[in-house]
Amino acid sequence: NIEHIDNEVSVDLKPLKISDIKPDMYGLNLVGKAIDMGSIKTFQRKDGNTGRVRNVTVGDETGKIRVTLWDLIADNPGFAAGDSVEILNAYSRENTFTNQTELQTGSGGSITKSERKVEYSETITQIGDIGINSAYSVKGFVSGLDEIRVFERQDGTKNQVANIYISDDTGRIKVALWGEHADIVNEIDIGSEISIVDAFAKSGMNEEVELSAGSRTGIRILRK
Template identity: 50%
Template sequence: MDEITEIYNKLGGIISEDDFRKKVEEKVEQMSGLCDVKTAAMLVAHDLGVTDTAKEVIKIKDINPEIGNVNFVAKVVSVFDVREFNRNDGTIGKVGNLMVADDTGSIRLTLWDERADLIKNGNIEVGDCMEISGYAKDGYSGTEVNIGRYGVINTTDQNIEVRLDSQKISEIRDGMGDINVSGKLLDISDVRTFQKKDGSQGRVGNILIGDETGKIRVTLWDEKVDSTKEMKLDDTIEIINGYARTNNFSQQVEIQIGNHGVLRKTDAEVEYRENFTPIADIIPGESYSIEGSVSGLGELREFDRDDGTTNMVSNIYVSDDTGRIRIALWGDHALLVDELDIDTPIQIIDAYSKAGFNDEIELSAGNRTRITIM
């Protein structure tokens, strides 16, 4: 029995199977390839007013494509933008997505047309608890639930506990979405403003978080930068619905948090310990953290950039029990040369290594570097 016949058998013979199949073909064409045959058959059944679903309310962990129609309650944890598309019949279709969760896991919802308007009009927000009836199917990233014209998504007064699948920092790769991760707050950068293409002003900021597997930089856009106002270093924070991108400048993977992501403090316990590299093991072209003692001090020097602004640079040397290395301190870091003495214990965190004068390896401490005088 194929998927179309399986769904047709639930219609009770209100139309012939041939007519049903023709409507399914029309629906696939109408949706311009945005849904598969099984989803199209489900949507046709709904269009015919057939919503015969099992009334049993199940948990998210029990939802799979073989079930078909499902009823469950869940809390909204992420909201994605609605996008419009042109159907082959010339009409405009709409589709939007939510991530919802209960105490057994999370799942993506796909809302079509007027149901997608609930997202577009702001009627559904992160934190809402919902009663949901829809059709389970295989999606791009696992099982998802489709909600069309005759699907149900209503708010409920039920208090729903949530368990979200989360990642460790070392597991995050370029292109990943739906990232949920917790980490210890290691650094908060200044907020920068920029001009958007539409002429409006945008804001961007960065934080650095770490867990027992590593650390990663997080980029916050626009109003999300305000999330850090009540945060302080060593707080544990939680990110929900982030996405990963490679930074074109540093070539390192970062987490991005846009309009539909969440950044908040949490009481969860997260362990983080900085990984310091012996100076003798440093090679060019990588980011390193070292600890040692100041073994040389250079002069503070000002210079003009190509854009006419002025910058500062100074040099120090740091030694550990494996070797000695020169470190170029840029910008405000350069002023530290006047605060340091020989044998001052120091930590240089996230400095970039390169081949310097006479091909000797040196570290460059820029605005992404943290320096701690012990």
């Protein structure tokens, strides 16, 4: 005789730490804190329908990572900045522009609000330690200011940019402020203290390292 016993099976989905995530990993589970909710962007699919996408930044005590949300989940994620979230069955890929690893939930994955407590603090890089082709968060004092310059894109639309310089105990670096970020030059002066989160470092004129603050960058005035 075969005896059937109905037991509840518990599966232990041990979450990864963000620092352990590398490109091209699958079946990833993690718990983190939503740091930045990003903004919804629309795009045209090949079939003519309009899609929506949102990039949310999630962090834990080991680092942070960008998570891409699509369509209905992008519209209504079910959580807000500051909430803890649980991500199940995600996969990772490398962003070829920023050279950073990002997460995709895809059709088989999920991201939901969690009651688990997660600690996160932004890692600030000293200016003297900045290299090219990566994103950095820095804090320093404004040591140079240029005026806002308005220019026309190839598609005929207009944009603006302003260059500032910030300094800390280890060096000085040029920061290009694009779009709405350029308006901050009207609120700061030489000696103002600011923090810049997720600016992309590249090689500029004379092969000097400079930062570019675009749509993924957050800027905060700490002291005017």
